[in-house]
Amino acid sequence: MYTKIRNRDLKVFEDIVGAAHVHVGAAIDADLAHDELGTVAAQPEVHLVVTDKHQIEAIMTHCNQEKIPVTVRGSGTGLVGACVPIHGGVLLDMSKLNKIIELDPLNMTLRVEPGVLLMDIAEYVEKQGFLYAPDPGEKSATIGGNIATNAGGMRAVKYGVTRDWVRGLEVVLPSGERIVTGGKVVKNSTGYAIKDLIIGSEGTLGIIVEATLKLIPLPNKSVSLLVPFDSREQAIDAVPKIIANHALPTAVEFLEKDSLAFSEEFLGKQIPHADYPAYLLLSYDGNSDQQMEDDVNAISSFCIDELGAIDVYLVDTDERKQSVWSARGAFLEAIKSSTTEIDECDVVLPRVHINEFLKFTKNLSRELGVRIPYFGHAGDGNLHIYFCRDELSEQKWQKALEIGFDKMYDKAFELGGLVSGEHGIGYAKKAYMERQVGPAQMTLMRGIKQVFDPNNILNPGKILS
């Protein structure tokens, strides 16, 4: 179906990117065969490191003519196998296409190349008094990867997800042509929303070679509150009421004693006030001490007087913030390090159904005899649920995944949920998406892919079979 890489292709690539940026065989780092999910793995035939967008145009023109598959890789922190070159071919490494091009303070936009890391964007704009608000947990991800997966993160409750912060994109199509969609403009009703199709398309429709991001003035105050409850149910039931209260939190995270235990073991320390069964971790931002104080007082009284919270602890010093947020941030790594292998279910549900879904998950864990820890963004209904293999044999593990995932996705769909809230579909979630969206939407999606990429060379086998 696809052309295997030949010496003459390598010569073309060397002419485009320089011999030092073309790696084959044993010279390809083994880590490039997988992402952070780990269970989907495949070796590329050639690893190309690109340093400018014109190289990408030339590479795509050649690969399209020769029917060579191309898979784009940012930092490889994805969790659905999306950047794994399952058909071999070219792995296009964007990590060196990483310049911050321009901060425009009057239009409040930032132009970047796709390989810039999220942590570098945050630091750069904050030094100049601006905020780029999307805040996915993995700060070493590239902005190109964030855009391609429409990454979410903890601040989605107040500020939305990556899609809400992308004003414009420059994209190289599978044919090698380069297009610009959107720009520095605030509004855009110019034809079909091509920019929004590219966002979240997981490198299957085009290669993002430049992005124009929206900025806002940096709120100069922030505070977090740790709110303990007697039970998980009580904590989660409180969330919609807190969000409907007058001050919109930037984040509403849910912590339960069991999942905190993983972080405590992993980090070797406890959060302050660690003795309660369940917590909400709320954060607020603003611009004056008075406003923050008013918000904190109002929300604290509301939590204690009306929602049954046991207490409200202010997380205001750098040390307390670091202790509590690092425990929350370490959940995934902590769960991973507690077992031999994980697989994840990243469903998003209407907020009011989180409790029902978690109860279902606990029962399923007992029924299957598999440990299934979880955590989640209680404020936006996005749960991260991990099947842990522990000492299960390959056969039992595969069976547990098959039965367990089937049941969990069916339950999520019954409750109005979706397959993925932020990690995407990639390779690992294709079957569940197809089941959820049904034949009419699958036909639309296949048609879109066909128009962008008639030879099916760009990240083939992802999102769609």
Ligand SMILES: Cc1cc2nc3c(=O)[nH]c(=O)nc-3n(C[C@H](O)[C@H](O)[C@H](O)COP(=O)(O)OP(=O)(O)OC[C@H]3O[C@@H](n4cnc5c(N)ncnc54)[C@H](O)[C@@H]3O)c2cc1C
């Ligand atoms: C500890 C941890 C915490 C995480 N927390 C979050 C979270 O809170 N929210 C969240 O959404 N995700 C989270 N993730 C998942 C991951 O960080 C995101 O999916 C991220 O957006 C991937 O970026 P990347 O640069 O690593 O992309 P990769 O993993 O390299 O690639 C992901 C996809 O993007 C495509 N792609 C990459 N660059 C481009 C480009 N320039 N043009 C076109 N396509 C491209 C790839 O082909 C692939 O399909 C987390 C991961 C880890 C390990």
